[in-house]
Amino acid sequence: MLTVTSLECARGDRRLFSDIEFSLxxxxxxxxxxxxxxxxxxxxxxLCGLVLPVSGQINWNGDDISDLxxxxxxxxxxxxxxxxxxxxxxxxxxLMVYSVLDGHPIAEKEAWxxxxxxxxxxxxxxxxxxxxxxxKRRVALARLMLTKAKLWILDEPFVxxxxxxxxxxxxxxxxxxxxxxxxxxxxHQEVEMTTGTVKQLELGWxxxxxx
Amino acid sequence: MFRAFSTILKRDLTxxxxxxxxxxxxxxxxxVVVSLFPLAIGPEMNTxxxxxxxIVWVAALLASMLALDHMFSVDYEDGSLEQxxxxxxxxxxxxxxxxxxxxxxxxxxxxxxxxxxxxxxxxSADAIGILMLTLLIGTPALSFIGxxxxxxxxxxxxxxxxxxxxxxxxSIPTLIFGAGAVEATVSGLGGEGHLSMxxxxxxxxxxxxxLAVSMSLRISSE
Numbered sequence: 001m002l003t004v005t006s007l008e009c010a011r012g013d014r015r016l017f018s019d020i021e022f023s024l025x026x027x028x029x030x031x032x033x034x035x036x037x038x039x040x041x042x043x044x045x046x047l048c049g050l051v052l053p054v055s056g057q058i059n060w061n062g063d064d065i066s067d068l069x070x071x072x073x074x075x076x077x078x079x080x081x082x083x084x085x086x087x088x089x090x091x092x093x094x095l096m097v098y099s100v101l102d103g104h105p106i107a108e109k110e111a112w113x114x115x116x117x118x119x120x121x122x123x124x125x126x127x128x129x130x131x132x133x134x135x136k137r138r139v140a141l142a143r144l145m146l147t148k149a150k151l152w153i154l155d156e157p158f159v160x161x162x163x164x165x166x167x168x169x170x171x172x173x174x175x176x177x178x179x180x181x182x183x184x185x186x187x188h189q190e191v192e193m194t195t196g197t198v199k200q201l202e203l204g205w206x207x208x209x210x211x
Numbered sequence: 212m213f214r215a216f217s218t219i220l221k222r223d224l225t226x227x228x229x230x231x232x233x234x235x236x237x238x239x240x241x242x243v244v245v246s247l248f249p250l251a252i253g254p255e256m257n258t259x260x261x262x263x264x265x266i267v268w269v270a271a272l273l274a275s276m277l278a279l280d281h282m283f284s285v286d287y288e289d290g291s292l293e294q295x296x297x298x299x300x301x302x303x304x305x306x307x308x309x310x311x312x313x314x315x316x317x318x319x320x321x322x323x324x325x326x327x328x329x330x331x332x333x334x335s336a337d338a339i340g341i342l343m344l345t346l347l348i349g350t351p352a353l354s355f356i357g358x359x360x361x362x363x364x365x366x367x368x369x370x371x372x373x374x375x376x377x378x379x380x381x382s383i384p385t386l387i388f389g390a391g392a393v394e395a396t397v398s399g400l401g402g403e404g405h406l407s408m409x410x411x412x413x414x415x416x417x418x419x420x421x422l423a424v425s426m427s428l429r430i431s432s433e
Binding site for chain 1: 214215218219222225226229230288289290291293294295296297298299300301305432433
């Protein structure tokens with residue numbers, strides 16, 4: 001369970017938000033809203049432990065995430081604005097490298113399957129620099145099909161995806177939630193969920209977020 | 212853990228093979244700088260023999276400085292670095308793999324090219340042998356030390372100049388003992404002392420640099 005108490009973050013001298021409180025349990029999804037510049041990305045990066053908060057606590061099953069370090073990151077999958085894939089490697093190679101880094105090495109067969117499932121059949125062994133923006137995003141998101149991480153933190157996962165891919169990704173997220181996973185995401189699209197609980201968090205000056 | 216190490220090593224070597232310009236530019240710079248001196252100074256063999264170790268070493272130092280730019284910046288830009296920070300693998304192991312890959316790609320070619328360049332300076336076979344040995348021990352040390360500077364200046368504008376300012380002072384001992392070992396051997400004094408110091412620098416930097424780099428990367432990527 002992820003618990004956040006009185007979290008405050010700043011970027012340089014500018015305070016982005018303060019007093020953020022929420023908790024996220026198995027089978028729950030948190031949808032973070034906010035206008036541009038309200039600190040959505042910073043919040044997500046803080047929850048991953050990439051950015052240190054000004055004050056406040058982020059606990060994973062009761063322990064501070066900065067103390068847990070690798071014991072927390074093994075449960076975490078973060079996909080940010082950047083696709084984090086290597087342009088000179090093929091989609092397959094990218095997935096294989098990440099599977100080892102994530103601690104669950106996969107066979108090449110599984111990587112082929114994941115890529116064809118996400119709609120990249122025929123593009124698996126092409127260097128990703130020849131792929132379109134949306135296809136690169138798909139390669140990055142194919143990791144969701146292979147990971148064993150419980151907590152997914154997704155920063156604008158639907159950007160650059162076509163309609164079919166958006167629906168596919170929604171299904172993958174639903175599946176993860178119904179299997180008892182947790183998802184935190186930001187998006188400007190409405191995410192329709194049929195299973196699990198969807199929590200909303202609003203960032204911004206007027207309404208400080210409480211869930 | 213070992214699997215993660217070898218995966219990153221293999222990944223970086225594959226990337227380097229697919230983008231050869233990084234390797235060749237460093238090597239080309241090294242060859243050109245070293246080759247210019249005999250042309251400028253003239254065919255005075257005694258002078259050339261005397262200055263050869265120093266010039267080869269200074270050129271190797273500058274070439275390795277030139278290559279530092281790419282060590283982490285590409286990973287930083289495409290987001291892979293963030294992911295490396297978030298994997299359950301010890302970051303210093305991944306960093307060690309990256310530095311090793313970087314050395315294999317930019318440092319080792321310099322070592323292998325040294326004998327050819329030594330001929331221009333009329334160095335004896337012994338001197339060339341010891342020059343290669345010092346470069347073999349010294350260039351990885353330069354990669355380790357340089358990695359700290361590269362990690363600290365990640366994402367800064369004008370980082371290149373700053374890296375040189377940070378790293379050059381730290382690299383001076385390597386330079387002194389590296390060039391000194393060759394001179395001492397040639398003059399008959401024996402270069403063992405210099406070589407031991409060089410090896411000590413390598414071992415110390417190999418232990419401390421990955422830790423320092425990991426911390427710097429966490430700060431730089433915030």
